[in-house]
Amino acid sequence: MDYSKFEVEDFLCDDSFLEYCLETNPEAVKFWNDWLDKHPEKALVAERARKLFYTLNGNITAETFHRDHELFKSAVTERLGEHIVKPDFFAVNRKNYVRRLWIGAASLAACGILVASLFFLKSEQTKIPAHSETLSYATPMGKKRKVKLPDGSVVTLNGGSHLQLQQGFNTGNRELSLTGEGYFVVVHNAAKPFIVHTEKITIRDVGTEFNVKAYLNDKATEASLINGLIEITIKGTAHTTVGLTPVILAPNKKFILINDAPASGKTPGITKPIFDVKNITTTENNSVAETDWTQNKLTFVDEPLSEIATQIERWYGVKVIIANPALNNLHFTATFDHGDIVQILEALKLSGNFNYRKEDNMIRIY
Incomplete structure (x- = not known):
């Protein structure tokens, strides 16, 4: 099979790739590790598919899958006695644990592994109330940090940055605040737009990749779009006129807001431009200057x-x-x-x- 033409939905409908995600088949794990080493150009697409698979299946990862596997075996032994042969999840018929998932709105097909026995175990456990405490992440100067958010989205934070999730993130909303710089790879969820608040602008997105640079002491606030579509609204009473009309940013474009620029001129009704939209900067090595820091x-x-x-x-x-x-x-x-x-x-x-x-x-x- 020609995997080189696979996109996210193709990977998610390949059974061996799903086994690779959960590490339930050593041969599949070896095959995909070797294949991705030989095809680094597909690494980003495959990683998106893997993260989306985890999200669609309740954030089940290989680590949590194996942990629950052992918990289930222990629970069965305790309930039924030591003379009962412990079940092996990996020996069950494929039809019992593979379910096809289809997202019709975007015509995105995805396939996920769901083990019914896990739900038997979890139904016996006491339900834990949803975590209501506000989560925050910070990086000191000289450090970077990659954070996986509760909705499966991934943020890479540059040095001297702070990210704070609003209460109810991934349950009632997907809103957060950023000071500093972050590179976002957002999981698609049309019902809950992903919203980033900075001191000067608000960025609204439904599933894409973009970089936000919003250090408090910088001369400008920037948002650079790599894939997808984002909507930018300028904040503040001084920017009311501009803020009424959000800026829609297209791929490979960069939004630049001069932080201390005046919002209007001396003539009533005339507003000075306080922001600009330019192309992202491509280096001689064909990399994107605005996101090189993530590499x-x-x-x-x-x-x-x-x-x-x-x-x-x-x-x-x-x-x-x-x-x-x-x-x-x-x-x-x-x-x-x-x-x-x-x-x-x-x-x-x-x-x-x-x-x-x-x-x-x-x-x-x-």
Whole structure:
């Protein structure tokens, strides 16, 4: 079979791929690991299919499946006696645990593994009330963190970022607040739009991939769309005129809001543009500059040294001081793998004609 043409729905309708997701068949696990190693271009699609499969089946993962497997066997032994042969989930007829799932609204077909015996075990357990406490995640300077949300969506947080879920996330809503930078891979759910609140804008989405950069001290708030469609509303009483008409962002476009720009001019009824929509930036290596950070690449495209210093602070957890104000306007274009900070400074120094001194966690550029 030509798996190279598979999309998300095709993977979800392949029985061996479902066995790979739950790790119930060692041969399937080996086959798909080997196949994905040989076809890295399909890794992202396969990963989306795997995460969607878990979501459609109550967030059952390979880990929870095997855990419940052991719990069930223990429960049967305890109830029926040691002389009863322990059941093996992996030996049951395939027809007893595979169920086809169809999502008609988007014509998306998906197949999931559901083991009836698990529900027997869970029905005997005391129901636990839904968790009502607000969840939050944070990353210190110099660190990144990947978070899987309760709805199956995945967020990668850059250094110095904070993410907070609203109470009732994935039950009554799918809303959260972000300070800093996050890359979102959102699970589709038309009934519950995924909404990201930042200080300046609100982003509404129903299932896509996008990057949000909303550090409080930055000059601009940005949203870069990779796949899908998002709707952006500008917040604040000063932006009421613009906020009434949401901006619909198309793939490969970037929304940029100048945080401290005035909302209107002196002439009544005339509103100055406070935001812009541009193409995302593609590097010479055909990567996306706005999301290179998720691949541990530090990318600058015609950026001033003052902004590069801020990014270095977030990446390495250091303090950067530019002692000579004239150096702030030096512009650089470069891509670095996440390596030693000294190597990056040396490379910038060669083309920027400046010096620096490193003292513990402080970099002084002069």
